[in-house]
Amino acid sequence: MPEATTLRTLSDPGHAGPASRLSRLAPVHWLALIFLVAALGFAAVAWATGNGFYLRLATEALIFAGLAMSVDLLLGYTGLLSLGQALYFGLGAYVSALVLRDVAPSFWLAMAAALLAGGMAGLIGGVIANRVKGVYFALITFGLAQVAAKTVYNTRALGASDGLIGIPQIRVGFGPVSLDTADPLSFFLLVLGLTVTAYAGLSYLMDAPFGRTLAAIRANEKRVPFLGFNAWRYKLAVYVLAACVAALAGALYPMLRGFVSPELMFFETSGNAVITVIVGGVGTLVGPVMGSLLLTALRSVVGSWTEHHLIVVGVIFMLSVIFLRKGLVGALLARLSRRGEAGRTAP
């Protein structure tokens, strides 16, 4: 497990100053746009060839990308390593599952309930975890998630170790039109739309004064009060925000798979999210999305080929920490900007 201090140094260079802001940030958004076009192209190909499985696998990758984005908010923008983000993901999944199964098969109600639960739990967890810094923050978040996971694991009303099955497939209404979560293409497009919305909203927020203050906290927390800001409040706010993002992503899981199980809250889920962020690119938001798609595809392909697939993922993680210190997106951006410079200098 890498230490929080080393991870902090991996974050992106995109906040050097207002002058370089536009030229540095634009390529990230270009990358996101290329990704979106590629995703739509993939959807078209998969739909045309009738490959429901790959659409649903990609949907799952996007759902876990939501969790990874929430880790990135903390790790990449604020410099806080959360090893327990699966707590909020699992909470969203369980709340959504219970609402869909026992209250009403309504997409919007499930999402609202998950958001509310995620926000409340994030507030409580944030107050506890933000009492400490660095590696202790990581340990507290880890501990909180373990406590929650064990509680669910031993609560019979929540299905205990067996989890909950029988979550219905639902129709999602947008005014006059509606789509079916059982249809792989519709649900993929819905989740893709939500991911893009989350990316756009969070990128905007990270560019706004709120995000600048987070960057200041990441750079040097002790100096932030001298600028007239209360660092603790900002850290709590971003923690709650990340919890909400994770809970919303989690709420989509039972709609896709029809069940929830305590494994969704286990450290494996939290740890995978951190790996996804680091492989994809810390502090870029689009990196976690690409990382999630890459790792999900790899796990599925390599997993069918050998049972030693965890070694493959581990080696990729180590290689990307050593050679791609800014992740997949960092490497792509370096390439894009070099090409841009070359274009400018050449006549």
Added chain:
Amino acid sequence: MSKNAFPRSVHALSPLLALLMASGAAPGAAQAADPIRIGVVTPLSGTYAPIGQQVRWGLELATKEVNAAGGVMGRQIELLFEDEEANPAVATQKAEKLFQVNKVDFLTGTVNSGSTLAVGQLAERNGRLIATTVSFSDAITTDKCSPNVFRVNARAGQQSAALAEWLAKDKPKAKVYYLGPDYEMGRSTVAAFKSAAEKTGAQSTGEVFAPLGSKDYSQYFGQLRAARPSVLYTSTAGNDTVRLLTQMSEYGLLRNLTIVGASGTVTAQNIGAIGKAADGFVTGVGYSAELATPENQAFVAAFRKEYNTAPDLYGADSYGLIGFFKAAVEKAGGTDTDTLRKAMEGLSWTTPQGSKTMRAGDHQAIQDMYAVRIASDGTSNRFDVVGTVPGDAAIGPDLCTRF
């Protein structure tokens, strides 16, 4: 910083991947000579890998034998393995791949009950059938039963019923004390055995639950001695059993006390560490490699020859599944889901464990259960069969209401 480890083509990564993924499917119309594909989603890595290994060996040995004898209706059986990591979230994803991409005709292998339930639901949504050969949670064939899920192994209720039956015969009116691990499964296992034992005349003298992974069990020994039981029931597992039994042995508590327990309490994995303290432990289980039937002896000999180790419960149940599947396909005349389900319901078939019958009402196999006593001198161990409980006596009522 690196010299850009990625080639230029990385820009095209996502669409390329998409194309790769989309072209991976192999649509194949089933012809008579095509192999019958059985998907196996089982833990091949992690804590449950030893169980997955037995499942794999049992299935592979049976498949090899069936294929060598001409296959099923002239078609060979092909097994496709996927690692589920004992995680339902992984298991459903892998099972979906086997159903939709590899177009398997049947699926098995799930170990933990959560995976079996989640994959069972997936099978319903994909219109296919699955069977578990390992999961013993009662829920799978009672309140969470599914028309698409079959269980060929004995469930927890059958195991405790068999043990209680043996207890009533061998030690009538026993005074029983219960010691379980303090988590949901540990408590429910104790509760199930307690009610079964009380029904057959045993007397409960007390119960205590120790945290999972307890290092020191001596703190419970005072209560245990004060209750003066003649029998101790425990549902600990793995290293907890090692510590419990060796500490009891050090305190001299094993004298004049019969220890009985759940089938997972003492296994091939931890018996070496328990050593002589395991001697005399009795459990109710659906299989022992020491069963004296000719079918079992042939099976054990073939298994040893192939894998150089003895089969355990999971290996035997998985081996028997292929016989079940073969008989059902031959009866149905194909692998169509609805006719295959009909053929499986009420089917009787032969296994190394004796004859099994698939109950139509809840898709739970009925089989003879065995009380098995461990004979250990510290270096070598035998699982002796000390009692047989007929299948009808151990099966319990059909509690499935969905079909």
